Amino acid sequence: xxxxxxxxxxxxxxxxxxxxxxxxxxxxxxxxxxxxxxxxxxxxxxxxxxxxxxxxxxxxxxxxxxxxxxxxxxxxxxxxxxxxxxxxxxxxxxxxxxxxxxxxxxxxxxxxxxxxxxxxxxxxxxxxxxxxxxxxx
Numbered sequence: 001x002x003x004x005x006x007x008x009x010x011x012x013x014x015x016x017x018x019x020x021x022x023x024x025x026x027x028x029x030x031x032x033x034x035x036x037x038x039x040x041x042x043x044x045x046x047x048x049x050x051x052x053x054x055x056x057x058x059x060x061x062x063x064x065x066x067x068x069x070x071x072x073x074x075x076x077x078x079x080x081x082x083x084x085x086x087x088x089x090x091x092x093x094x095x096x097x098x099x100x101x102x103x104x105x106x107x108x109x110x111x112x113x114x115x116x117x118x119x120x121x122x123x124x125x126x127x128x129x130x131x132x133x134x135x136x137x
Contacts (some may be wrong), residue, residue: 002028003070004107010046010094016065019093025085029110033053034058035074037104042069045096048103052081065093074106 008022034057035053036048047065050058057079059066090105 001032002026002109004109006090006105007102008048008090008092008105009100010080011100011103012094013097014093016047016093019091020091024056024088024090024105024107026083026088026107026109028111029081029084029086030108031057031077031079031081031086031112033074033076033106033108034111035072035108036066036068037072037106038068038070039101039103040070042064042067042101042103043096046092046094046101046103048073048092048105050105050107051091052079052086057088068073072106094097 004024004026006022006024008020010020014020034050038046038048044067047067049056049065058077059075088107092103094101
């Protein structure tokens with residue numbers, strides 16, 4: 001499972017309206033898991049999220065931005081993209097008025113062939129039955 005990591009430094013007193021934004025380009029079609037490491041000292045004051053374009057893809061929109069203190073926060077997501085490379089925006093902001101913090105984003109990916117073999121099998125059956133032309137890879 002290919003892993004992408006990126007350190008993001010968030011200055012003290014960075015409001016959500018001026019969140020730090022760092023770009024990360026991935027070459028695989030599927031994101032399986034997203035994590036953020038919050039070192040000790042963040043005290044739940046540093047907030048992080050991952051966006052694709054203007055759409056937040058992690059954490060889920062039902063949740064607030066991820067926070068932590070001396071821990072890794074993450075979840076399995078299984079998000080598929082049609083076109084690669086995929087450009088993600090890693091955003092973070094901080095309520096801490098005294099200290100800058102450096103957090104680490106981790107994006108775990110899979111090539112589409114390994115992530116969803118049933119989709120390839122379905123595509124093969126449709127091709128074999130003459131219902132759909134096979135896509136070029």
